Amino acid sequence: MKILHLKKNSEFQAVYKNGRSFANRYFIMYIYKNGLSENRLGISVSKKVGNSVIRHRVTRLVREVFRLKGHLFNSGLDIVVTARIGTVGIKYSDAEAAILHLGKLHHIVCHSERSEES
Numbered sequence: 001m002k003i004l005h006l007k008k009n010s011e012f013q014a015v016y017k018n019g020r021s022f023a024n025r026y027f028i029m030y031i032y033k034n035g036l037s038e039n040r041l042g043i044s045v046s047k048k049v050g051n052s053v054i055r056h057r058v059t060r061l062v063r064e065v066f067r068l069k070g071h072l073f074n075s076g077l078d079i080v081v082t083a084r085i086g087t088v089g090i091k092y093s094d095a096e097a098a099i100l101h102l103g104k105l106h107h108i109v110c111h112s113e114r115s116e117e118s
Contacts, residue, residue, distance in 0.1 A: 003066055006042030006078060015042065015080045022105040026087045026095065027062075029102040030080040039073060041066050042080040050088050058083045061095045069096065074108045 006012055019032030034040060043062050045055040062081050066073075073079070081099065090098075103109040 003063065003070060004038055004040040006040050006080065011040075011078070012042050012044070012080060015078045019078070019080070020106065022102050023084070024098050024101055026084055026090060026098040027102060028082040028084065029099070029106065030082070031106050031108060032078045033076055034078045035076065037075055039070065039075055039077045039079055042078070043083075044080060045083040045087075048085055049083050054088055055083075058087045058090070058095075061090065061092055062099065064092065065096045065099045069100065072100070072109050073103055074110055077108060 015030045015032040019030040021030045043059050045058050
């Protein structure tokens with residue numbers, strides 16, 4: 001599944017200002033309806049999280065979760081995922097669980113994994 005990305009600061013600011021947010025131990029997820037038929041993903045990892053190697057690894061993990069599990073999310077959304085300091089050394093399975101948990105809190109996950117596997 002191809003992932004569209006938020007790139008401009010103004011796009012991120014619109015999601016922060018107008019969107020809803022939920023957080024857990026690892027991430028903060030902001031959601032805003034974009035009026036398109038596809039989701040757009042923005043990833044924000046602060047320098048507080050770690051050096052560039054760690055920040056880029058967290059970014060790749062989040063991107064991979066959305067590449068593999070993006071079909072579970074409702075479409076037409078701008079999604080900004082902000083990494084928290086606790087993401088240092090996170091495993092893929094923990095990142096996946098945390099992002100899907102936030103999607104369920106936002107009520108934007110279409111269906112569960114179990115129905116997909118059956």
